[in-house]
Amino acid sequence: MKTPRFLAAAFTAALFAVAPLGAQAQAYPAKPLTLVIPFAAGGPTDLLGRALAQSMGTALGQTVVVENRAGAGGTLASAYVARATNDGYTLLLHHIGMSTAPGLYRKLAFDPLKDFEYVGQVADVPMTLVGRPDLPAKTPQELIAYLKQDGAKVNLAHAGLGAASQLCGMLLQQAVGAQSTTVPYQGTAPALTALIGGQVDVMCDQTMQTVPHIKAGKVKLYGVTTRERLKPLPEAMTLREAGLKDFEVVVWHGVYAPKGTPAPVMAALNTALKSALKDPALLKRLDEVGVQVVPEPLQTPEGLRTHLKAEIDRWGALIRQAGTYAD
Structure with missing residues (x-):
């Protein structure tokens, strides 16, 4: 029969074993994060990513470092993040290309619908x-x-x-x-x-x-390419007005994390994203170039996942019709 002294010692040992894990979870983020951009520095997604990283970093209380991993239409960076440690310190900002990759590439090293957790949508460009x-x-x-x-x-x-x-x-x-x-x-x-x-x-x-x-x-x-004229370019016709019926292209962006990233970490990231998308400095910067932050229901994991699935279906049909593929 175990003595009370033995049980007390066992309880104390278990408490000390668990405490670091709890402290680590509560401390997230305890170090800088990396936001991977799948295109070259200076491009549109890079510009959006750097502005977003600054605002999210403020919300998280940590630096968010931007890392450019260009190549293969964004698929190299996507595959890299899909394989990254799922601790919430490596994220991906990708645009509409996440939904076109399954149609454009015969072989992909990742599955957009299976290999990621979804932080939320960001903005329409x-x-x-x-x-x-x-x-x-x-x-x-x-x-x-x-x-x-x-x-x-x-x-x-x-x-x-x-x-x-x-x-x-x-x-x-x-x-x-x-x-x-x-x-x-x-x-x-x-x-x-x-x-x-x-x-x-x-x-x-x-x-x-x-x-x-x-x-x-x-x-x-x-x-x-929008349904309505843009505030920064009021003189510019929409291509619909110019005679191209139903022509519309909006480059949407979303933030992703590796599959299996813990739920509390994902919740913290989503909270930081929503906070960043209310940052007056970020909103002013985006407004100057016609970029619109998506409505709050889309700034969610489910909002991003649902939209991604619909866009995969939409662009897959167009790409098959055009016959444009890469090996």
Whole structure:
């Protein structure tokens, strides 16, 4: 029979064994976090990610370090985070490309619906259709007519397979019923530089990247891809107004963590995300380039997961129709 003294000693030992675990859970986050961006520094997702990292870091009381892991349309970074330790210290900010990857790639090293926990959606970034400064078409209607008549002569730039600019370009070609000569680049920045320099004719790109160049007169603005006109570019027609019925592309973004990240950690991350998306400094910065924070019901794990599944279904059908794949 065990003595009271033995039982007391056993209880004390168990208490000391458990205490560090409880303290560790309560202390989260106890060190800086890493927010992985699947595209090059200076691009639209990077700009959004750095602004978000600063605001989330303030909410969490820790530094959130941005790490760029570009390549393969965002799939390299996604696979990296899917395999990362699921302790809440490695996160992924990805855009619409998370939903197109299953359709674009015959083999993926991750499953968007099985290999992640979902922190929540962040923001919708509109896109613009822009042209080189000396492109003869003066209006969006003239550009659409030119694309329909001589599409093969038009060099349509994009930032690489799976990039939002490529997806928008696919929709544009489908909408006008003509194929252009697509010119891929390794990122948004070099594609936009080529457009400004006149090496290519047109491209779609996110407002976070194009608004400064539009206002500086470095590129010609033909329209925006949203249902309504944008506050920062009130003079720009929507492409729907210009004659492309039902044309709409919005680049949504979400934050992900590796599968199995503990529920209390996920709750802390979601709370920090929601707090960041109320930060006046962040909201002002996003408003200046037409970026809209998503409604609060979408800033949730379920909001992101539901939207991701719907977008996988939507873009998968379009990609199969276009016949665009990567090995």
